Amino acid sequence: MSTKFELSAETRDAKGKGASRRLRRVGKVPAILYGASKAPMTILLDHNQMMRHLDNDAFHTAILTVSVGGEKDQAILRDWQMHPYKPQIMHVDLQRISATEKLHMKVPLHFTGEGVAPGVKQEGGIVAHLMAEVDVTCLPKDLPEFLEADLSGLHLNQSVHLSDIKLPEGVVITSLAHGGDNLAVAAITTIKVVEEVAPVVAVPAEGEAAAAAAAAPAAAEGEAKKAEGAKKPEAAAKGEAKKAEAPKKEGK
Known part of the structure; x- marks a missing residue:
């Protein structure tokens, strides 16, 4: 058998988002009580009391006694909404129940x-x-x-x-x-153990390593000669340009 909880509620006349914000600022939670062939009723609950109840696992599956203006109804918690980032209850839905209905x-x-x-x-x-x-x-x-x-x-x-x-x-x-x-x-x-496999790095043989080491200086020397050869045509071109420019100066 579930633990018993009793909620004291007030009737709510003011409706709309603006009214709900004002009510929350004074520690009230807008709620609705519906079901059991009765008209839905908009009510107000105490915020601090509801926060304590929601922290109790038993509250979520309990038969609640809701007292409104001297009248009592049996109900269950059907839904509630929280503020996206503040510890504040925005709204609560309570559903009336009948003792004879499953x-x-x-x-x-x-x-x-x-x-x-x-x-x-x-x-x-x-x-x-x-x-x-x-x-x-x-x-x-x-x-x-x-x-x-x-x-x-x-x-x-x-x-x-x-x-x-x-x-x-x-x-x-x-x-x-x-x-x-x-x-x-x-x-x-069973417990699954996932083993990390280290990446395999190819190690060259002794002869291959020696050949690579010997080839490295030769390759570097070849690159240097190519760079030097590229500079010579550039210098020659600059000399030709100067020769072509010299007669123009004499004509002045």
């Missing part, structure tokens, strides 16, 4: 027996969590705070499936009830 909710999975599982303790495997929560269907009075998956008997390469989870009376896993796949929720697998 609801479906996502409840968290808690894993037990990991440390004593043979696949971990004796066979060197590691636990892989494949699901963090499960959608269940039940009456509000039967809604569990969480479900447990026991891994204590698992060997290497074995897994626990949805059908292996022990369910409280009156609770069913929604997907299995509708013929869905019996998916694994956790498994024990």
Whole structure:
């Protein structure tokens, strides 16, 4: 059975973005209460109280008692929005529920027996969590705070499936009830070790290294001669230009 929480709310008359900003500045959270064949109601919640509740995992799957103007409704938390970068709640959605109508909710999975599982303790495997929560269907009075998956008997390469989870009376896993796949929720697998392979650098043989060393000075000398040869035509061209220019000066 889930933990009980009670929320004190106020009716909200002012609407719109500007009004919502003003309300948040004075520590209020705009919210809506809807469902159970009743008209939706815009309400205000205390921001600090809601922040404390949202930090409690049990709050997210609990049946909430919402008091508005002396009237009480049973509800569940359906959604909430946070500010992109500030620790501020922007809006909350609460859905009324009926005690006689089944609801479906996502409840968290808690894993037990990991440390004593043979696949971990004796066979060197590691636990892989494949699901963090499960959608269940039940009456509000039967809604569990969480479900447990026991891994204590698992060997290497074995897994626990949805059908292996022990369910409280009156609770069913929604997907299995509708013929869905019996998916694994956790498994024990081997540890993969990836070895880094160093790049292979070719080392020349002793004779090849000596030949390369001997050829290096000769190659450098050849490059120097080419550069010197390129300079000679350039100097000759400059001399011819000066000769051609000399008669012009005499004519003046």
